[in-house]
Amino acid sequence: xxxxxxxKGLILAMASSAFIGASFILxxxxxxxxxxxxxxxxxxxxxxxxxxxxxxxxxxxxxxxxANFVAYVYAPAVLVTPLGAxxxxxxxxxxxxxxxxxxxxxxxxxxxxCIMGSVVIVIHAPQEHTLNSVEEIWVLxxxxxxxxxxxxxxSLVLVLVLHFEPQYGQTNILVYLGIxxxxxSLTVVSIKAIGIAIKLTLEGVSQIAYPQTWFxxxxxxxxxxxxxxxxNKALDTFNAAIVAPVYYVMFTTLxxxxxxxxxxxxxxxxxxxxxxxxxxxxxxxxxxxILHATRDQEPSAPQPQxxxxxxxxxxxxxxxxxxxxxxxxxSDYPEP
Numbered sequence: 001x002x003x004x005x006x007x008k009g010l011i012l013a014m015a016s017s018a019f020i021g022a023s024f025i026l027x028x029x030x031x032x033x034x035x036x037x038x039x040x041x042x043x044x045x046x047x048x049x050x051x052x053x054x055x056x057x058x059x060x061x062x063x064x065x066x067a068n069f070v071a072y073v074y075a076p077a078v079l080v081t082p083l084g085a086x087x088x089x090x091x092x093x094x095x096x097x098x099x100x101x102x103x104x105x106x107x108x109x110x111x112x113x114c115i116m117g118s119v120v121i122v123i124h125a126p127q128e129h130t131l132n133s134v135e136e137i138w139v140l141x142x143x144x145x146x147x148x149x150x151x152x153x154x155s156l157v158l159v160l161v162l163h164f165e166p167q168y169g170q171t172n173i174l175v176y177l178g179i180x181x182x183x184x185s186l187t188v189v190s191i192k193a194i195g196i197a198i199k200l201t202l203e204g205v206s207q208i209a210y211p212q213t214w215f216x217x218x219x220x221x222x223x224x225x226x227x228x229x230x231x232n233k234a235l236d237t238f239n240a241a242i243v244a245p246v247y248y249v250m251f252t253t254l255x256x257x258x259x260x261x262x263x264x265x266x267x268x269x270x271x272x273x274x275x276x277x278x279x280x281x282x283x284x285x286x287x288x289x290i291l292h293a294t295r296d297q298e299p300s301a302p303q304p305q306x307x308x309x310x311x312x313x314x315x316x317x318x319x320x321x322x323x324x325x326x327x328x329x330x331s332d333y334p335e336p
Contacts, residue, residue: 008071009071009080010071010080010083012067012068012070012071012080013067013068013071013080013083013084014083014086015064015067016064016065016067016068016071016083016084016087017064017083017084017085017086017087017090018064018086018087018090019060019061019063019064019067020060020061020064020065020068020084020087020090021086021087021088021089021090021091021094021244022057022060022090022091022094023057023058023060023061023064024057024087024091024094024095024235024240024243024244025057025091025094025095025098025099025240026053026054026056026057026060027053027054027057027058027061027232027235028057028095028099028235028236028240029053029057029098029099030048030051030052030053030054030055030056030057031048031051031054031232031235031236032236033051033053033054034047034048034050034051034054035047035048035236040236048232048236058228064087068080068084069191069195082115082118082119082122082123084118084248084252085114085115085118085119085248086115087244087248088111088114088115088244088245088248089111089115091240091244092107092111092244092245095239095240099240101239101240106290107290109287109290110245110287110288110289110290111245111287112287113283113284113286113287113290114245114248114249114283114284114287114288115287116283116287117280117281117282117283117284117285117286117287118248118249118252118280118284119280120276120277120279120280120283121252121256121277121280121281121284123276124273124276124277124280131192131196132196132200133196133200133207134193134196134197134207134210134212134213134216135210135212136196137189137192137193137196137212137216138193138212140189140262140263141189141193141262143262145261145262146258146261146262149257149258149261149262150186153182153183153185153186156178156182157179157182157183157226160175160178160179160182161179165179169233169237170237173234173237173238173242173243173246174246174250176230176231176233176234176237176238177230177231177234177243177246177247177250178250179226179227179230180226180227180230180231180234180247180250180251181247181250181251181253181254182254183223183226183227184223184227184251184254184255185251185254185255185257185258186219186223186258187219187220187223187224187227188255188258188259189216189219189258189262190216190217190219190220190223191220193212193213193216194213194216194217194220197210197213197216231243231247234247245287245288246288249284249285249287249288252284253281253284256277
C-alpha cells in the first residue's frame with residue numbers, strides 16, 4: 001500500500017521544520033566564527049560569507065524551504081502550516097546543547113504556548129482558494145485594499161531601516177525581525193504566483209511568457225535577500241533561542257493578515273471562527289512575551305585574571321563596542 005498524499009506532505013513538512021530549525025544554529029555558529037575573525041554582521045560586516053559553517057546553515061535552510069514548498073503540493077495548508085512551529089523547538093533545543101544558550105523552564109512553557117496558539121489559528125483558518133494562473137494572482141494583488149497594505153508595509157520597512165535601526169537595532173530584537181517579517185509577508189504573494197507558474201508550466205500550460213511571472217520572481221528575490229540580511233543581523237546580535245520563535249510569530253501573524261486582506265478569507269467565516277483565530281493570536285503573543293521575559297543571556301567573555309570591570313552602561317547586546325568600561329589591573333597597585 002502506497003503512502004497517501006497527506007502523509008507525504010506531513011513528512012515533508014516535518015523534515016522542513018527540522019532543517020530550518022537546524023539552519024538557525026549552523027548560521028549562528030558560522031556568524032560567531034566570522035565575528036571573531038572580522039567585522040560582525042550585526043554592525044554591518046560581511047565576513048560570514050567566507051565562513052563554510054554559515055553556508056552549511058544557508059544550504060540547510062534552502063533545503064528546508066524547498067521541502068516546505070513541495071509539502072504544499074501534496075497536502076493542504078491547514079496540515080502543513082502549523083508544523084512550521086516545530087522549527088522553534090528544534091532551534092531552541094539545539095541552541096541549548098550546541099550554543100550553550102540555556103532555555104529555562106518558563107522558556108519551554110513559552111515555546112509550547114506559541115505552538116498551541118499557532119495550532120488554534122490554523123485549525124480555524126479558512127481554506128485557501130484554488131488559483132489557476134498567474135493572472136489570477138495579479139488581479140488579487142492589485143486590489144485597492146492589498147495595495148494599501150503593500151504601501152504601508154514598504155513605508156514601515158523604510159522607517160525601521162532609516163530611523164530605528166541606527167538607534168535601536170542592537171538593543172531591540174523587534175527592529176531586525178520586524179523588517180524580516182514585513183518583507184516576508186510580501187514574499188508570500190510572489191512565491192504563490194511562482195509556484196502556480198511552475199506547476200502549470202510542468203502540466204503543459206506555460207506561464208513563462210507572462211510578465212507577471214517575472215515580476216513576482218523579481219519581488220521574491222528582493223524580499224528574500226532583504227530577509228536574509230536582517231535575519232543574519234538578528235542572529236548575530238541576539239540569542240538564537242529567542243530569534244527563532246519571535247521571527248516565527250511575527251512572520252506568521254503578518255502573513256495571515258496579508259492573506260486576509262488579499263483573499264478576503266474572513267468574509268465567509270462565522271463569528272466563532274474569527275474569535276477563535278483572534279484568541280490564537282493572543283495565545284501566540286503571550287508565549288512570545290514569556291520567552292522574551294525569561295531568556296537566558298549569553299555569558300560575557302571572561303576577563304583576565306586580576307581584572308575588575310565596571311559596566312557604566314549595560315545594554316542587552318553581545319558586543320561591548322558601545323559600552324564604556326573602566327578596568328583596573330592588579331598590576332596598577334603595589335603589593336602590600
